[in-house]
Amino acid sequence: MMRGTPLSRRGALKLFSAAAAGAALTSCGLSSGSSVPLRVSPGSIQPVPELEGVPLTVGSKDFTEQIVLAYIAEFALSAAGADVRDLSNITGSASARNALKSEQIDVVWEYTGSSWISYNGKTDPIPDALAQYEAVRELDLEKNGITWFALSLNSDNTYALALNRENADRLGVNTLSDLKRLGQEKPEELTFCLESEFVSRNDGMPGVAETYGFQVDPGRVETLNTGTIYTATSTGRACNFGEVFTTDGRIRALDLKVLEDDKKFFPRYNLGVTVRTETMERYPQLEGVFKPISDRLNNEHLLALNAGVDVDGRDPADVARDWMVEQGFVTAPEV
Structure with a gap:
């Protein structure tokens, strides 16, 4: 990685x-x-x-x-x-x-x-x-x-997807499995901020979507550098969900909620x-x-x-x- x-x-x-x-x-x-x-x-x-x-x-x-x-x-x-x-x-x-x-x-x-x-x-x-x-x-x-x-x-x-607390409460998501339900009920809410590499890697977004059974609309994906992803995710304006690393100190500083990888997809x-x-x-x-x-x-x-x-x-x-x-x-x- x-x-x-x-x-x-x-x-x-x-x-x-x-x-x-x-x-x-x-x-x-x-x-x-x-x-x-x-x-x-x-x-x-x-x-x-x-x-x-x-x-x-x-x-x-x-x-x-x-x-x-x-x-x-x-x-x-x-x-x-x-x-x-x-x-x-x-x-x-x-x-x-x-x-x-x-x-x-x-x-x-x-x-x-x-x-x-x-x-x-x-x-x-x-x-x-x-x-x-x-x-x-x-x-x-x-x-x-x-x-x-x-x-x-x-x-x-390892990798994870996170969102700010307001969006987590509003969308009712706690695990990556919840994204399948959200995609079925409100597909317009599946918006992502991701690194360019994560967009295409097998152990990145394509594998996550396949494992958890939701669709990713390329038009709802913002490709950003890592630091910008944390800021964009914390404000929730550019996207609801952002790619993060699980030991990054900005998770705590920005009070982001990390979705549980309940199927243990990420390496x-x-x-x-x-x-x-x-x-x-x-x-x-x-x-x-x-x-x-x-x-x-x-x-x-x-x-x-x-x-x-x-x-x-x-x-x-x-x-x-x-x-x-x-x-x-x-x-x-x-x-």
């Missing part, structure tokens, strides 16, 4: 040119990274002797959630004693994946659905989250030399940590560092983290460190 908007989900370009950053791009297109922006001290994450001084570069894709997660990973590894470099905000999911495979980065949080569908070309997602994870883990290990670990079953950043996009297999074989202690964090992360935490950046305008590193401190994983050194 290619997700996001500028730092509100698709961040600014973080490929450093000599003119912009004083450092030439490598032949593969990425710089060697920068230092971790904030200092942390150990909390529940204690120094790990096997990781002491080990150089590890953390990468991410170019949208808010990924950038915050990258900083969370960097603070965790720093507390464990590693020599951490930051190469977050890589433009494009495929570029971030290739950076991992080509050893430009060592650690990246990934989504099970992204690997299954976007990287490995599987057209039929697996509805059960754990089964999807196991299938992705096996495939990436055998085919790509990438190891998954620290699965978060409670964080699933699972659970979080896990990915590294090259040789890295995991050399440093199996990484799992012990990340598993408590993955166990703690859920959609509520991600909504709050994303809102801290996209709604409150805070720096992703500050939001990430504050959360790590609040959860007790690290401590903030006194100035």
Whole structure:
């Protein structure tokens, strides 16, 4: 899944040119990274002797959630004693994946659905989250030399359709199955704000409509970028229903109602940590560092983290460190 908007989900370009950053791009297109922006001290994450001084570069894709997660990973590894470099905000999911495979980065949080569908070309997602994870883990290990670990079953950043509270009450809809009834009774109310990709993807609008048995009139579809969709859906003027991502902080900020995917159509996009297999074989202690964090992360935490950046305008590193401190994983050194 290619997700996001500028730092509100698709961040600014973080490929450093000599003119912009004083450092030439490598032949593969990425710089060697920068230092971790904030200092942390150990909390529940204690120094790990096997990781002491080990150089590890953390990468991410170019949208808010990924950038915050990258900083969370960097603070965790720093507390464990590693020599951490930051190469977050890589433009494009495929570029971030290739950076991992080509050893430009060592650690990246990934989504099970992204690997299954976007990287490995599987057209039929697996509805059960754990089964999807196991299938992705096996495939990436055998085919790509990438190891998954620290699965978060409670964080699933998948697609959804949402509407504002006034329209939800007026139309009486709570689930995607309700759209079939609405289409039969008031077809003129089935108006949608969607991304261009979602309009045509099998795991997007065509599949939703087929699974839930309603018709989509192309004349009642507005094709917009992600950020505009949230605004348009909240006002309800351009459309009643908008495509959203389930951990986007703007859902809460705009008080949008997310329709339940009661037939479990949308693919699972659970979080896990990915590294090259040789890295995991050399440093199996990484799992012990990340598993408590993955166990703690859920959609509520991600909504709050994303809102801290996209709604409150805070720096992703500050939001990430504050959360790590609040959860007790690290401590903030006194100035």
